[in-house]
Amino acid sequence: MTKLLAFNEIKAEAFADRLINVLNGGALTLMISLGHRSGLFDTLREMPAATSLEIAQAANLDERYVREWLGTMVTGNIVDYDSEEETYVLCPEHAAFLTRKGSPDNFAVVMQFIPMLGQVEDDILNCFHKGGGVPYEKFERFHDIMAEESDQTVVAGLLEYILPLKTGLVENLEKGIQVADIGCGSGRALNVMANRFSNSEFIGFDLSEEAIHNGQVQAQAKGLNNLSFEQQDVTHWHANETFDLITAFDAIHDQADPLAVLKNINRSLKPNGLFLMQDIHGSSHLEKNMENPIATFLYTISCMHCMTVSLAQGGEGLGTMWGEEQARDLLAEAGFGKVTVHRLPHDIQNSYYICKK
Ligand SMILES: C[S@@+](CC[C@H](N)C(=O)[O-])C[C@H]1O[C@@H](n2cnc3c(N)ncnc32)[C@H](O)[C@@H]1O
Structure with a gap:
C-alpha cells in the first residue's frame, strides 16, 4: 500500500496564502500590460499627484476604466493613493521599471506576454x-x-x-x-x-x-x-x-x-x-x-x-x-x-x- 504523507496544517495555510499572492500577481500582470499599452504609466510618470479624472484626461482615456485600473495599481502597491485628496501618484522608483523613458528594464513590456x-x-x-x-x-x-x-x-x-x-x-x-x-x-x-x-x-x-x-x-x-x-x-x-x-x-x-x-x-x-x-x-x-x-x-x-x-x-x-x-x-x-x-x-x-x- 502507498504510504500517504502526513497533512501539515501550517504548511497548508502558508501555501494557501502563497496562492492568494499568485492570484493577485496574475491579475496585476494583466493590468500592468494594459497600463503599458494604454500609455497610463507614461502619463502618470509625467504627472504630480492627480485625480482619476485628471489622469484619464491627460491620457485621453475613459475615466471609469482608469479609476478601476488605478484600484488594481493601488492595492497592488504600484501607485500611491491619498484617500483625502483622492489623488494618485507613481513614484520615480516604480516608474523606472514601468515606463518607456525608464531604465532599459521596462518590466511592463514583458508582462504583455501573459495576456498574449x-x-x-x-x-x-x-x-x-x-x-x-x-x-x-x-x-x-x-x-x-x-x-x-x-x-x-x-x-x-x-x-x-x-x-x-x-x-x-x-x-x-x-x-x-x-x-x-x-x-x-x-x-x-x-x-x-x-x-x-x-x-x-x-x-x-x-x-x-x-x-x-x-x-x-x-x-x-x-x-x-x-x-x-x-x-x-x-x-x-x-x-x-x-x-x-x-x-x-x-x-x-x-x-x-x-x-x-x-x-x-x-x-x-x-x-x-x-x-x-x-x-x-x-x-x-x-x-x-x-x-x-x-x-x-x-x-x-x-x-x-x-x-x-x-x-x-x-x-x-x-x-x-x-x-x-x-x-x-x-x-x-x-x-x-x-x-x-x-x-x-x-x-x-x-x-x-x-x-x-
Ligand atoms: C523568438 S522570435 C525572435 C525574433 C528576433 N530575432 C528577435 O530577437 O526579436 C523567433 C523568430 O524566429 C522565426 N522563425 C522560427 N522558425 C523559423 C524558420 N524555420 N525559418 C525562419 N525563421 C524562423 C520566427 O518567425 C520568429 O520571428
Missing part, C-alpha cells in the same frame, strides 16, 4: 489532450511584443556589450563583412547594426512576412541600403561559405528542426566565420533551474509558445528551457568545434554563445 498566452489557452488545452502544437499565426501581437522586448534586452546592449564579446568583431564590421541574421523577426538588431556599420552588408531571414515587413519599413525610414530581408524557412536554406558572421537572437530553441538549422548556419559560414547565438540562459536539467529568478515564467512561455510553435510544424519542441548542456551538444553536432558561452551583467535572461567551426 491567455489568448491561446483553449488551443493549448487541446494540445494537452491530443498532442501537436499551436502555430505562430495564432499568437496575435507576438511580433510586436517580441520587437519591443528585443529592443530592451538585445538591442540596448548590442553595440556596447554583445558584439565586443568577440575580440576584433567590431573592427571587422567597421571594415566591411557579410552578415546574416537567422529568425530576425522585426529586424531591430539588424537595423541597429546596419546603421552603425555602413561598410558591411546585412541580410535577415524569417518565416514571418509580417515581421520582415516591419524590419523593411524601419530600414527604409533610416535610408539603409546595406540591409535586406528575405522571407525564408531556414530549415531549407543554406548559402555555401558566404557569411563572415551569422547571428541568431532568441531564434534557435523554437525551431522545428534546430539541428538542421545549426548545420545550415555552419555550412553558410566562411571557414573563419563566426556564429553568434543569443539564447535563453538555463540548464537542460530542471533541478538546476531552481535558482533562476524567472524560471517559472520561462517554462510557461515555453509550454505556451516556444515549444508549441515548434510542435505545430511537426518539430522537436525543444522549448525555451532547452538549456546550455543541450545547446552545446547540438552546436557540436552541427560542426561547431569551438564554443564559448558568455553572460552579461545587466542580463538575467540570456546567454551568448560565440561559435566557430
Whole structure:
C-alpha cells in the first residue's frame, strides 16, 4: 500500500496564502500590460499627484476604466493613493521599471506576454489532450511584443556589450563583412547594426512576412541600403561559405528542426566565420533551474509558445528551457568545434554563445 504523507496544517495555510499572492500577481500582470499599452504609466510618470479624472484626461482615456485600473495599481502597491485628496501618484522608483523613458528594464513590456498566452489557452488545452502544437499565426501581437522586448534586452546592449564579446568583431564590421541574421523577426538588431556599420552588408531571414515587413519599413525610414530581408524557412536554406558572421537572437530553441538549422548556419559560414547565438540562459536539467529568478515564467512561455510553435510544424519542441548542456551538444553536432558561452551583467535572461567551426 502507498504510504500517504502526513497533512501539515501550517504548511497548508502558508501555501494557501502563497496562492492568494499568485492570484493577485496574475491579475496585476494583466493590468500592468494594459497600463503599458494604454500609455497610463507614461502619463502618470509625467504627472504630480492627480485625480482619476485628471489622469484619464491627460491620457485621453475613459475615466471609469482608469479609476478601476488605478484600484488594481493601488492595492497592488504600484501607485500611491491619498484617500483625502483622492489623488494618485507613481513614484520615480516604480516608474523606472514601468515606463518607456525608464531604465532599459521596462518590466511592463514583458508582462504583455501573459495576456498574449491567455489568448491561446483553449488551443493549448487541446494540445494537452491530443498532442501537436499551436502555430505562430495564432499568437496575435507576438511580433510586436517580441520587437519591443528585443529592443530592451538585445538591442540596448548590442553595440556596447554583445558584439565586443568577440575580440576584433567590431573592427571587422567597421571594415566591411557579410552578415546574416537567422529568425530576425522585426529586424531591430539588424537595423541597429546596419546603421552603425555602413561598410558591411546585412541580410535577415524569417518565416514571418509580417515581421520582415516591419524590419523593411524601419530600414527604409533610416535610408539603409546595406540591409535586406528575405522571407525564408531556414530549415531549407543554406548559402555555401558566404557569411563572415551569422547571428541568431532568441531564434534557435523554437525551431522545428534546430539541428538542421545549426548545420545550415555552419555550412553558410566562411571557414573563419563566426556564429553568434543569443539564447535563453538555463540548464537542460530542471533541478538546476531552481535558482533562476524567472524560471517559472520561462517554462510557461515555453509550454505556451516556444515549444508549441515548434510542435505545430511537426518539430522537436525543444522549448525555451532547452538549456546550455543541450545547446552545446547540438552546436557540436552541427560542426561547431569551438564554443564559448558568455553572460552579461545587466542580463538575467540570456546567454551568448560565440561559435566557430
Ligand atoms: C523568438 S522570435 C525572435 C525574433 C528576433 N530575432 C528577435 O530577437 O526579436 C523567433 C523568430 O524566429 C522565426 N522563425 C522560427 N522558425 C523559423 C524558420 N524555420 N525559418 C525562419 N525563421 C524562423 C520566427 O518567425 C520568429 O520571428
